[in-house]
Amino acid sequence: MKNPPLNRSLATLIPAAILWYILFQTRLVNFWMMLTISTLILMFFSIWLNGGTGVKGTLTIRNIGIGALSGLLLYLFFRGSYEIVKGLDFMTGGVQGVYVLGVGTPILYVALLLLFPISPAEEIYWRGLIQRGLQRRVSPVVAWLLTTAVYTGVHLPTLNPPLLITAFVGGLVWGYLFMRTKSVTAGIVSHIIFNELIFVLLPLGI
Numbered sequence: 001m002k003n004p005p006l007n008r009s010l011a012t013l014i015p016a017a018i019l020w021y022i023l024f025q026t027r028l029v030n031f032w033m034m035l036t037i038s039t040l041i042l043m044f045f046s047i048w049l050n051g052g053t054g055v056k057g058t059l060t061i062r063n064i065g066i067g068a069l070s071g072l073l074l075y076l077f078f079r080g081s082y083e084i085v086k087g088l089d090f091m092t093g094g095v096q097g098v099y100v101l102g103v104g105t106p107i108l109y110v111a112l113l114l115l116f117p118i119s120p121a122e123e124i125y126w127r128g129l130i131q132r133g134l135q136r137r138v139s140p141v142v143a144w145l146l147t148t149a150v151y152t153g154v155h156l157p158t159l160n161p162p163l164l165i166t167a168f169v170g171g172l173v174w175g176y177l178f179m180r181t182k183s184v185t186a187g188i189v190s191h192i193i194f195n196e197l198i199f200v201l202l203p204l205g206i
Contacts, residue, residue, distance in 0.1 A: 008049055060185070115192060
């Protein structure tokens with residue numbers, strides 16, 4: 001198993017931050033196309049530096065089940081939370097602001113891109129490369145929390161409270177799954193189900 005130097009893995013956070021800034025602060029290309037390009041670049045970093053090990057997961061019924069359940073529970077958490085705070089204009093405005101980014105993109109196109117590469121690529125990079133690399137230097141818990149902090153941090157340019165909260169809570173859940181299962185499988189399944197529910201099947205506010 002290839003273990004790239006941690007500094008090389010962490011150096012990829014610079015282009016990751018730049019890509020997310022461009023994604024949310026510019027309209028150079030369609031939002032979903034830009035997100036696809038960005039996540040593919042991050043996945044390439046993981047495959048390149050990990051020699052492919054960042055992609056490998058333990059494809060078991062247990063991990064798939066854990067991922068499916070956690071993805072559903074994560075969505076229900078945000079659905080319930082939205083019902084509580086939807087009277088706050090800055091929260092509902094922030095939620096709608098996320099959906100506005102993808103206006104005009106066919107929903108089937110969005111669903112397919114979330115299935116691959118967007119959701120898997122994020123897990124392969126953030127958990128498969130960054131969190132995995134940090135775990136070789138610090139405790140698994142510290143690596144989990146640091147990765148969650150950085151994952152949330154790249155979303156700061158959005159200045160969107162609901163999106164930041166989603167990144168933080170989602171990062172905690174997917175990082176925890178990686179820490180406990182030592183695999184990206186559960187996180188990928190969870191991330192896919194959550195994204196498909198919240199962006200395609202049952203968007204908030206509907």
